[in-house]
Amino acid sequence: MYKSKLLLLLLSGCICSCLFGQENIRSGAKEQVLSPEVHPDNSVTFRLVAPDATRVFLKGNWTTESSFPDGKIPMVKSNSIWSYTASGLPSDLFLYNVEIDGVLVNDPLNVYQIRDVNRTFNYFITNGERADLYKVQEVPHGTVAKRWYDSPTLGMTRRMTVYTPPGYEEGKEKYPVLYLLHGMGGDEEAWPTLGRAAQILDNMIARGQVKPMIVVMPNGHVSNTAAPGESSKGLYPIGFATPDVGTGKMEESFIDVVRFIEENYRVQAKKSSRAIAGLSMGGSHTLFTSAFLPDYFDYIGLFSAAFRMNDKAQSPVFSDFDHRLTKQKENGYRLYWIGMGKDDFLYETGQQFRKKLEEHGMMYHYHESEGGHTWSNWRTYLTLFLPKLFQ
Amino acid sequence: MYKSKLLLLLLSGCICSCLFGQENIRSGAKEQVLSPEVHPDNSVTFRLVAPDATRVFLKGNWTTESSFPDGKIPMVKSNSIWSYTASGLPSDLFLYNVEIDGVLVNDPLNVYQIRDVNRTFNYFITNGERADLYKVQEVPHGTVAKRWYDSPTLGMTRRMTVYTPPGYEEGKEKYPVLYLLHGMGGDEEAWPTLGRAAQILDNMIARGQVKPMIVVMPNGHVSNTAAPGESSKGLYPIGFATPDVGTGKMEESFIDVVRFIEENYRVQAKKSSRAIAGLSMGGSHTLFTSAFLPDYFDYIGLFSAAFRMNDKAQSPVFSDFDHRLTKQKENGYRLYWIGMGKDDFLYETGQQFRKKLEEHGMMYHYHESEGGHTWSNWRTYLTLFLPKLFQ
Incomplete structure (x- = not known):
């Protein structure tokens, strides 16, 4: 067949489990079972096709130990399909897994997953005001780049994620910069995935609520050059980088991050156009970095911040911290x-x-929310913090 | 505790299943079970902790139906851990899943996954010459950006992946460009993930085997603006974009891709510095685009190419194709x-x-390999094609 009827063949299901374009092309013949299915009222139905499984549970980050033992919701079997409908979820992004006969795995019907440290979770986004900020909308989109930079202080080439706002590449304008830091379990992929940073920026810039800015998301573990799988350390095992936590090296080397950005991007290289914010360990990095470089940042954001994470560490970052705070206050x-x-x-x-x-007479804005140490809060904090920047 | 001993607490396991930095921090107390474990001789051990499962299989893209029914390898249980060791795999990247009591899911111990159409697979990379090209090595790294461009021909803003070589952003040099197209099941994420395009480019440029170049990976489905989950269509269900296949619209709108790149990047905007290559459907796009724009490309690569994918489609791309080939030959x-x-x-x-x-008297280089319509072949073809470009 010279004029091949490949498409026709494929559509008619003749190229069964075969390989076209990608290796994996499923036959379209089977009725499609959806999971998860987000309904208009924010109830969500989960389904698993498992005729031979004996026990199936759903484990979501919205389920509590108080409502279900171990936070595991039993799914119910009917005609080979196990299902469960969660009702009335708030407007947000949620993570979950399924447990099949005792093994916690990903929902095989949901390709959308996020890695958090050394596990992957399926995710879904409900409807409503907050979720709308996390979804890809029909608005101009910024560019998200994975880029490597030299850190002379650490003697390493390291990877960061850089968000440049819509119009950056085409224009001549100089932009302010937010340095956005992850927590102890994270890396340069945390804010772009779990944090939905690019979607939040795109959407809030489009609404005119947030100034167009560059957002720099470096890797906060100074013993790593990049996220798991993205460095020359290889794929396995995934080391959990604890020995580098709280050493002060991230703060000491932060100047390398700023210098790289200011030499390589069209930025407003001045204090009033620099912001730094971070969650948990990244909050610790934020408060110490902003005091260590007291003439660098006009905007500081602590999201569920840790304070000093290693009392023993010898670093100029920690010595004389109170004096540095005083200096930061004086600089304004x-x-x-x-x-x-x-x-x-x-x-x-x-x-x-x-x-x-307060002892230092330093003004701050305090926002106390419901909930705990969660990405739900950190995404919200970002949406509250961003509109206050560079105004 | 003002000077908090959080790190100590965490390391000692007191912050049990708790939440620090990321929400998910596992206790490090348990002995770590590895899966997969790639041994120096390229045997690979897979493990699954599943005390209560009754049947566990491994399904890899290296297993054939002839060696195991449905290509499913039974795993063997010992002390609650199911395992299997595959021996003597070639040097390559492999995909697999596990089947637990009849349900095909991801290996819960392996966070590394790649989406192929509407499924996700775990992956691993063995050792050896070929695999070395696919791994992240200690070499200078290019930048990988997800970027949106306007396609006036399609009336859409669309997403592409752009690889810029090491040194691009810091320098002033102009670069040649390879346009690299995916197959029918793919999108702008296929070559960067399944194809390991950035790793191959980084490694071969570092060895001096390949000229530094920009590699542009657009989305070949003209009815989509972006990969699943990355467009305003939302997350579910994942439509399989067949109606747009073979319409000629991708080829007709290709000029928008080239124009965007040449207006926004430092490129050598001339025929001798433009290459186009694609796999399967992308091979069809390549051959028709290069003939439709016969004064654009000096380098053309067809990887397991489809030919005409819709005989009925009305498009200037297909009408008078032989005349266009003649023109392409004349132009050289x-x-x-x-x-x-x-x-x-x-x-x-x-x-x-x-x-x-041959009927048109057009010279070509033909490479026939073992195997079929596989990413293993397409990665290899890329490594063979790249060194011939822009010399």
């Missing part, structure tokens, strides 16, 4: 924003850090 | 490269297209 800043959840295990730490700022 | 080109696997279901189509080129 426009916003010191603190977000904390009522149930966060770092709540007390947060209150004590507020007291420290 | 430096390389017409064809790669095809002996077992490819498009093998005959490929031979007939070769005959057509």
Whole structure:
């Protein structure tokens, strides 16, 4: 067949489990079972085709231990399909897995997954105001780039994620910069995936609520050059980079990040056009970096921040910290924003850090939310913090 | 505790299943079970912790139906852990899933996954010469960006992946461009993930085997603006974009892709510095686009190419195709490269297209490989094609 009827063949299902374009082309003949199915009222139905399984549970990050043992919701079998409908979920992004005969795995019908440390979770997004900020909308989109930079301080070439706003590449304008830092389990992929940073920026810029800005998401683990699988360390096993936590090296080497951005992007290289924010460990990096470089940042954001993470560490970052805070106050800043959840295990730490700022007579904005140490809160904090920047 | 001992607490396992930095931090106390474990001799051990499962299979893209029914390898249980060791795999990247009591899912111990159409597969990379090209090595790395461009021909803003070589952003040099197209099941994420395009380019440029170049990976489905989950269509269900296949619209609108790149990147905007290559449907796009724009490309690569995918389609791309080929020949080109696997279901189509080129007196380079319509072949073809470009 010279004039091949490949498409026709494929559509008619003749090229069964075969390989076309990609190796995996499923036959379209089977009725499609959907999971998850998000209904208009934010109830969500999960389904699993498992005729031979004996016990199937759903484990979502919205389920609590109090409502179900181990937070595991039993799914119910009917005609080979196990299902469960969660009702009335709030407007947000959610993570979940399914447990099949005792093994926690991904929902095989949902290709959308996010890695968090050394596990992957399926995700879905419900409807409503908050979720609308996390979805890809028909608005101009910025560029998301994975880029490598030299860190002379660390003697490494390292990977970062850079968001440039719509119009950046085509224009001549100079932009302000937000440095956005992840937590202890994260890397340069955390804010772009779990944090939906690019979607939030695209949507809030399009609404005119947020100034167009460059957002720089570096890797906060100084013993790693890049996220798991993206460095020359190879794929396995995934080391959990704890020894580098709280050493002060991230803060000491932060100047390399800023220098790289200011030499390679069209930016407003001045204090009033620089912001830094981070969650948990990244909050610790944020507060120490902004005090270590007290003439660098006019906008500081602490999201569920940790404070000092290693009391033993010898670093100029920690020595004389109170003096550095004084200097930061003298130099002035426009916003010191603190977000904390009522149930966060770092709540007390947060209150004590507020007291420290008050002792120094440093102004700050405090936002206390429901909930704890969660990406749901961190996404929200980002949407609250962004509109206050560079105004 | 003002000077918090959080790190210590965490390491000692006190913050059990808790939430720090990322929401998911596993206790490090448990002994780590590895899966997959790639041994130095390229045998690979897969493990699944599933005390209560009754039947566990491994399904890899290297297993054949002839060696195991349905290509499913039974795993063997010992002390709650199911395992299987595959021996002597070639040097390559492989995909697999596990089947637990009848349900095909991802290996829960392996976070590395690639989406292929509407399924996800775990992947691993063995050792050896070929695999070395697919791994992240300690070499200078290019930038990989997801970027949106306007297509006036289609009346859409669309997403593409752009690889810029190491040094691009810092320098002033102008670069040649390879346009690299995916197959029918793919999108702008296929070559960067399944194809390991960025790793191949980084490694071969570092070895001096390949000229530094920009590689542009657009989305070949003109009814979509972006890959599943990355467009305003939302997450579910994942439509399989067949109606747009073979309409000629991709070829007609290709000028928008080239124009965007040449207006927005430092490129050598001339025929001798433009290459186009594609696999399967992308091979069809390649051959028709290069003939439709006969003064654009000096390098053409067909990887397991389909020919005409919709005989009924009305498009200037298909009308008078032989005349366009004649024009392409008259204009001249430096390389017409064809790669095809002996077992490819498009093998005959490929031979007939070769005959057509011969009837037109058009020179081409033909590479026939073992195997069929597989990413293993397409990655190899890329490594063979790249060194011939822009020399």
